[in-house]
Amino acid sequence: TKTRITLLATTAVAALSLAACSGGVSGDDSATTHTMKLALNQAQTHPSFIALEKFGEDLKAATDGRWDIQVYPDGQLGPQDEYVQQVSTGTVDLAIVSAPQLENYNDDFVVFSLPTVFDSIDQQMDIFANKDVVGDLYTSLEKDNNVTVVGGLTQGARSIYLKDKIAQTPADLKGKKIRVQPSEVFVKMMEAFGASPTPMDFSEVYTGLQSGAIDGAENNEISYLSTKHYEVAPYFSFTRHLIGADFLVINTKTLNEMSDADRGAFDDGWESTWKNHTEIWKTDTDKAIADAKAEGATFAEVDNQAFLDVLTPVVPSLLKTDSQKALYDSIKAAEQ
Numbered sequence: 001t002k003t004r005i006t007l008l009a010t011t012a013v014a015a016l017s018l019a020a021c022s023g024g025v026s027g028d029d030s031a032t033t034h035t036m037k038l039a040l041n042q043a044q045t046h047p048s049f050i051a052l053e054k055f056g057e058d059l060k061a062a063t064d065g066r067w068d069i070q071v072y073p074d075g076q077l078g079p080q081d082e083y084v085q086q087v088s089t090g091t092v093d094l095a096i097v098s099a100p101q102l103e104n105y106n107d108d109f110v111v112f113s114l115p116t117v118f119d120s121i122d123q124q125m126d127i128f129a130n131k132d133v134v135g136d137l138y139t140s141l142e143k144d145n146n147v148t149v150v151g152g153l154t155q156g157a158r159s160i161y162l163k164d165k166i167a168q169t170p171a172d173l174k175g176k177k178i179r180v181q182p183s184e185v186f187v188k189m190m191e192a193f194g195a196s197p198t199p200m201d202f203s204e205v206y207t208g209l210q211s212g213a214i215d216g217a218e219n220n221e222i223s224y225l226s227t228k229h230y231e232v233a234p235y236f237s238f239t240r241h242l243i244g245a246d247f248l249v250i251n252t253k254t255l256n257e258m259s260d261a262d263r264g265a266f267d268d269g270w271e272s273t274w275k276n277h278t279e280i281w282k283t284d285t286d287k288a289i290a291d292a293k294a295e296g297a298t299f300a301e302v303d304n305q306a307f308l309d310v311l312t313p314v315v316p317s318l319l320k321t322d323s324q325k326a327l328y329d330s331i332k333a334a335e336q
């Protein structure tokens with residue numbers, strides 16, 4: 001119902017802004033209301049929805065109503081693998097996409113999905129906010145794609161879960177069909193484990209597990225709970241094989257329509273948003289584990305080093321270009 005109310009509110013705001021334009025005051029920033037659509041493939045209980053909703057409220061207050069964000073959760077605007085394109089054309093103004101979704105546009109984004117790149121969520125968030133390291137990367141899609149990367153949100157550590165048993169070591173994954181994100185890196189990593197990687201969109205994983213098209217998947221505890229994947233794959237092994245990265249992307253033209261003051265409010269609001277998101281993330285992870293356990297899921301600490309020992313030697317082969325290597329090195333240097 002909350003979504004419906006906000007939808008009604010959006011319609012009212014859109015009507016008002018039309019009225020303002022037809023009144024001949026378009027171009028006068030003070031009178032224009034922009035409600036930006038944000039596509040998200042997570043539920044309303046997910047930290048990203050909670051933090052981004054607040055971003056919209058704060059932005060609206062800080063810009064006297066000139067800029068607002070309407071978050072569409074649950075993949076209402078389509079599968080995540082369409083989001084960058086939607087933002088590029090402007091069908092959607094903003095979206096949260098996983099790092100692999102950006103690989104096709106600039107393969108330097110591969111670096112953020114590598115298992116050895118971040119040791120902790122705090123370290124990851126420091127890098128995402130370090131303009132010396134990521135500044136050029138975030139603007140690299142503007143010229144050809146009209147997409148700007150605003151910044152990153154953590155996905156926490158990703159682990160493997162199966163339909164039939166706890167994977168204690170990589171050997172337990174041999175021959176199993178494991179869903180991966182549409183990404184060469186994730187395919188290569190699953191192959192290294194001896195599994196059979198099956199790329200598919202996040203929205204298809206539940207039915208894939210249910211039908212047996214796949215035997216397992218990998219994700220963080222919070223998404224595992226909010227998608228109810230535990231209902232169909234109840235064995236969660238803490239492999240913590242990498243820390244995942246989501247990015248907020250925005251239509252560049254829309255971003256450039258903001259006055260300097262409104263852009264300042266947007267940037268400040270984003271900084272509060274990712275900080276808030278990181279805090280919620282940390283507390284919600286333990287809660288997600290407890291809640292999924294209460295629903296019947298089994299979680300097991302396994303030999304996480306055995307999984308990393310398989311992946312670590314693969315990393316150099318995934319850094320194919322000089323530009324990827326340079327980004328990796330500059331992240332490592334900044335982490336010192």
Ligand code: GCU
Pocket residue numbers: 041080096097098155181201202218219220223244246
């Ligand atoms: C995480 C991430 C999503 C992504 C999903 C996936 O939940 O936050 O952005 O879509 O993983 O595995 O596809």
